[in-house]
Amino acid sequence: MSKKLFLETLGCAMNSRDSEHIIAELHEKEGYETTDDITTADLILINTCSVREKPVAKLFSELGVFNKKRKEGAKIGVCGCTASHLGEEIIKRAPYVSFVLGARNVSKITEVLHKDKAVEIDINYDESEFAFNDFxxxxxxxxxxxxxxxxxxxxxxxxxxxxxxxxxxxxxxxxxxxxxxxxxxxxxxxxxxxxxxxxxxxxxxxxxxxxxxxxxxxxxxxxxxxxxxxxxxxxxxxxxxxxxxxxxxxxxxKSMHMPLQSGSSKVLKDMKRGYTKEWFLNRVEKLKALCPEVSVSTDIIVAFPGESDEEFEDTLDVMRRVKFDQIFSFKYSPRPETEAEHFTNVVDEDVASMRLTTLQNLATDILDEKNKMQLGKVYRVYFEELNQDYFVSGRSDNNLLIKVKGSDELLGEFRNVKITAIGRTILSGEVVG
Structure with missing residues (x-):
């Protein structure tokens, strides 16, 4: 019988790809097959994110759950960005963890698997030419x-x-x-x-x-x-x-993700982003002139240390002018080993929460207004996922998530779809060709 691997991935698309590399290496070299049932797993891995505080807190919460659910003899490993910056501290706080593998050391997964309490977190390790197995x-x-x-x-x-x-x-x-x-x-x-x-x-x-x-x-x-x-x-x-x-x-x-982070040139300078509000708006204007059908998404941090009401208003101004199709927004979260961790001009938590709510409400209003114009439009959709209730979903060229009634025969196929119903996160339609 093959050994069973349970793997939970937190964070970004790069983490998801790292998890695919881990699965491929463990399958080809160690004979592991993936499972969704943690109680049957011989190896339990969590691939972590450290961009914000919440995923870090979630790590130790999840580890406690994993430890209670694992079967006798099952190993637990921590991988990814939090593994890179916490290293041995993870094992000190959770002694039942068998090994820690940093985000720059994915190719060493089959090595650390056989070394109890191994900690491999060298951020200078070069995997750029490593030939991962395919999964x-x-x-x-x-x-x-x-x-x-x-x-x-x-x-x-x-x-x-x-x-x-x-x-x-x-x-x-x-x-x-x-x-x-x-x-x-x-x-x-x-x-x-x-x-x-x-x-x-x-x-x-x-x-x-x-x-x-x-x-x-x-x-x-x-x-x-x-x-x-x-x-x-x-x-x-x-x-x-x-x-x-x-x-x-x-x-x-024709979908571009342009991380703004802040609409204030002063805050952008404090963030060391390397561009100004004017440069960002110029690039968007140029992009939309060349490609009017483009959708633009972004990342925004509110309440960065020292951000004034006027500087926050600069961010709202960019929101109104660009009319982003999607935003990923967060309150500033101090991270260890960063320069801003030592900034003392912290924005009051209540003010930060109010700014985030204001920003997200504006984003919702913009999206609702845009969605009104989608009814009746036809998009070429590439179908990738079979959903419940006989729906199949996929994305348009400009990244709209669209579902239609259908079966797995549509998976991996392109179809023209006419939009018939509007939702904030997904549009519904019917295949017309």
Whole structure:
């Protein structure tokens, strides 16, 4: 009988891809099969996030639950970003944990598995050329890393301390991985990196030097690959060449994630984001002029230390002018080993909560107004998921989540869908071609 692996993933798409790598390595080299029943698992893993405080608190809460539910002899391992920055402290606080594996050390999973109380958290370890075995959660879409680590110095962000310096993955490896995914049925690839459009800045060896725009061109030449998505690009690196390729290349999905973080140039400077409110608005204006059908999503932090009422109003001003299609918004959360952790001009918690509510209410109003215009429109949808009650869901080119009545025969297929009903998170429609 095969051994059973239970794996819970917290956080971003890069964590999800790391989990796929872990599953592949454990399957090929150790004979593990995944299970959703934790009580039957021989190995229990949690792949963690440390971007905000809540996921860190959730880690130890989850570990306690896992320890109670695990069968006798089952091992528990902690992986990911929180593993990178807490290291041995995890085992001190939860002695039943068998090993800790950092976000930059995924390829060592089969090593630490056999070393009791192993702690592998070297953020300078280079996995950019490691040939992971192949496993994908979905046969219809392939997540592909184009870089590891981050060289930015945003004062609020712990990622450089958990994932190390930025190294680009050689283009030949990316193209080979994409080609293999297409041969196995995927029609869409999703490129991942902390700052994807900074691709090519540094490689670990002698490799062809290409930038992200050229990478997109090369990928789009793969026969059978119909859609290319990516996250997250950095506003600072959104030059005219990149925006032009995005708008003109028919294989690139017309959905852009542009992390604003704040609409105040003063706060952006304090965050060390490298751009101003004016630069961000200029890039959005340029993007929408080249590609009117584009949807734009963003990340926003409210109540960063020192943020005044006027500076918060700058963020609301950008919201009203851009009219984002989706926002991911949070109150500022101090993270260890960051510069902002030591900032003393903390915004009052009640004020922070009020600002977050105001921002989210505005975002809802904008979305509701946009959704009114969706009724009757027709979108080309790529179906990826079978839902309950005989619905199948997928996404349009500009990233709208759309469901229709149907069966698994639609999975992996493109269909034209006319929108018939509106919801805030998902639209409903009928297949018209």
């Amino acid at each position: 994908r959660t979905s046969p219809y879409k392939a997540y592909i890393n184009v870089s590891i680590g981050c060289d930015k110095a945003c004062t609020y962000c712990i990622v450089p301390k958990t994932r190390g310096e930025e190294i680009s993955i050689p283009i030949e490896l990316i193209l080979r991985e994409a080609q293999k995914a297409v041969e196995r049925g995927a029609k869409e690839v999703f490129l991942l990196g902390q700052n994807v459009n900074n691709y090519g800045r540094r490689f670990s060896g002698e490799h062809e030097k290409v930038n992200f725009t050229e990478l997109l061109r090369r990928l789009s030449a793969i026969d059978g690959l119909e859609r290319i998505r990516f996250t997250s690009p950095h506003p600072f690196h959104m030059d005219d060449e990149f925006l032009s390729e995005f708008a003109s290349n028919p294989k690139i999905c």
